[in-house]
Amino acid sequence: MTISHKMLGYLRQDGRKGIRNYVAVCYLVECAHHVARAIANPFEERGVHLIGFGGCYPNAYAERMMRKLCTHPNVGAVLLVSLGCESFDRRGLEEAIRQSGRAVHSLVIQQTGGTRKTIDMGRQWIQTTLAMMEPFPTAPMRLHELVIGTVCGGSDTTSGITANPAIGLAFDLLIAQGATAIFEETGELIGCEHIMAERAVTHDLADELIATVGKAAKYYATLGHGSFALGNAEGGLTTQEEKSMGAYSKSGSSKICGILKPGDAAPTGGLYLLDMVPDGPVRFGFPNINDNAEIAELIACGSHMILFSTGRGSVVGSAISPVIKVCANPQTYHRMADDMDVNAGRILEDSATLAEVGREVFESVIATAQGKKTASESLGHQEFVLTYKYFEPLGPSCLPHA
Amino acid sequence: MEFSSSDARLLFVDPKDNVCTATRAIESGTPVQLSGHTVFISETVPFGFKIAACKIALDDKVVKYGVPIGSATRDIAIGEMVHVHNMKSDYLPTYTLDPRDRP
Numbered sequence: 001m002t003i004s005h006k007m008l009g010y011l012r013q014d015g016r017k018g019i020r021n022y023v024a025v026c027y028l029v030e031c032a033h034h035v036a037r038a039i040a041n042p043f044e045e046r047g048v049h050l051i052g053f054g055g056c057y058p059n060a061y062a063e064r065m066m067r068k069l070c071t072h073p074n075v076g077a078v079l080l081v082s083l084g085c086e087s088f089d090r091r092g093l094e095e096a097i098r099q100s101g102r103a104v105h106s107l108v109i110q111q112t113g114g115t116r117k118t119i120d121m122g123r124q125w126i127q128t129t130l131a132m133m134e135p136f137p138t139a140p141m142r143l144h145e146l147v148i149g150t151v152c153g154g155s156d157t158t159s160g161i162t163a164n165p166a167i168g169l170a171f172d173l174l175i176a177q178g179a180t181a182i183f184e185e186t187g188e189l190i191g192c193e194h195i196m197a198e199r200a201v202t203h204d205l206a207d208e209l210i211a212t213v214g215k216a217a218k219y220y221a222t223l224g225h226g227s228f229a230l231g232n233a234e235g236g237l238t239t240q241e242e243k244s245m246g247a248y249s250k251s252g253s254s255k256i257c258g259i260l261k262p263g264d265a266a267p268t269g270g271l272y273l274l275d276m277v278p279d280g281p282v283r284f285g286f287p288n289i290n291d292n293a294e295i296a297e298l299i300a301c302g303s304h305m306i307l308f309s310t311g312r313g314s315v316v317g318s319a320i321s322p323v324i325k326v327c328a329n330p331q332t333y334h335r336m337a338d339d340m341d342v343n344a345g346r347i348l349e350d351s352a353t354l355a356e357v358g359r360e361v362f363e364s365v366i367a368t369a370q371g372k373k374t375a376s377e378s379l380g381h382q383e384f385v386l387t388y389k390y391f392e393p394l395g396p397s398c399l400p401h402a
Numbered sequence: 403m404e405f406s407s408s409d410a411r412l413l414f415v416d417p418k419d420n421v422c423t424a425t426r427a428i429e430s431g432t433p434v435q436l437s438g439h440t441v442f443i444s445e446t447v448p449f450g451f452k453i454a455a456c457k458i459a460l461d462d463k464v465v466k467y468g469v470p471i472g473s474a475t476r477d478i479a480i481g482e483m484v485h486v487h488n489m490k491s492d493y494l495p496t497y498t499l500d501p502r503d504r505p
Contacts, residue, residue: 157450
């Protein structure tokens with residue numbers, strides 16, 4: 001049976017296409033979170049997603065992340081919810097969204113007259129906007145227009161031998177079609193940086209890749225957090241290199257053509273490493289406080305969807321972009337099947353080969369791009385988190401020329 | 403040289419690997435097929451642990467994912483479990499933590 005690869009994307013002014021047409025409701029400080037949630041809640045089934053930044057103090061990274069997320073191809077319209085006295089550059093964000101051709105509206109709780117009035121006004125705006133968005137212009141979308149991110153969470157001894165290499169094979173198939181694929185977790189790549197560097201398209205990029213992992217190692221060591229733990233050896237992993245190769249196998253075997261930082265869009269198709277460890281001295285705590293912080297960064301780089309490898313069994317999804325769960329452990333899969341999209345554990349049960357599961361992951365990417373809901377989407381998962389960080393711009397050797 | 407096994411209990415991630423992974427616990431004395439030979443597992447190998455697919459000499463690289471993940475600290479026989487008792491990491495950080503960065 002041949003599976004159709006025909007896709008239709010929601011057309012955006014910048015030429016990019018979305019695989020979803022969501023409305024984002026964004027709180028610009030924690031004080032506006034409840035009001036924003038109350039506005040979005042009744043529309044949960046109709047593709048209205050809640051995102052936001054909780055901090056009151058300004059942060060260039062968070063403002064850039066919000067700008068990239070609000071103008072993400074999967075987002076068709078945005079409602080900003082502000083308390084009124086937070087430091088977030090609301091007008092700048094609103095202007096950037098308007099410039100992108102999207103419907104946008106701001107509600108300032110202190111000006112509209114409090115919680116109840118703001119919720120009413122917000123719901124009215126959403127109602128009108130949803131009606132306006134249908135029908136929405138679409139255009140045929142090709143595989144090379146897709147941007148796919150990958151992350152692992154709740155890993156166990158099976159992750160590195162089933163789900164991760166299967167995602168790597170799916171990445172190879174996608175990249176062969178010209179798609180963009182992004183992997184990350186530089187803190188989990190310690191010990192295989194030289195192997196990774198051999199896959200760089202230029203010598204300068206190879207040096208940058210090694211430096212990126214070095215930065216991560218130093219950052220985590222300063223926080224007193226090593227990568228290889230006793231529990232890893234108890235599960236059968238023997239060395240740092242082995243553990244890192246397990247995580248690294250998600251990247252497949254294509255050439256690495258560049259490094260991105262959170263919010264950077266890839267200028268070409270191909271494989272990219274997302275450097276999510278902050279620059280400069282350690283401040284604001286751990287680089288990413290949980291899996292969803294990493295997912296939000298992959299989405300801010302334009303990822304249409306995320307391939308999430310899990311052994312112990314994560315249940316999360318995400319706001320803005322669908323998450324495909326590739327379950328590494330067959331026992332976990334049978335226990336939590338409702339939350340999973342692909343059972344990579346079949347490799348251990350001898351009912352599928354690595355190549356077959358890799359193909360299945362690839363096909364599930366296409367199906368998701370064609371509109372099929374992933375398990376976490378169907379279950380209503382829309383996790384989102386954004387914290388304080390600091391980044392410097394990319395170095396000159398990090399990106400290929402478009 | 404490429405190693406392989408038709409045995410579902412043994413998983414090779416890459417054809418260049420000289421170790422494979424036990425996809426379920428394998429009792430001591432169990433015969434398995436490795437690279438065309440019948441080999442008896444010398445000690446009980448838990449699920450997820452590694453088994454030598456060929457003889458690995460002292461200081462030889464242990465290869466998984468098609469790349470070295472460390473080296474043998476003694477001679478390892480085919481069918482023997484490979485773990486912290488007979489291999490070690492080769493990883494030498496190219497950077498060290500600046501003492502001033504310590505918390």
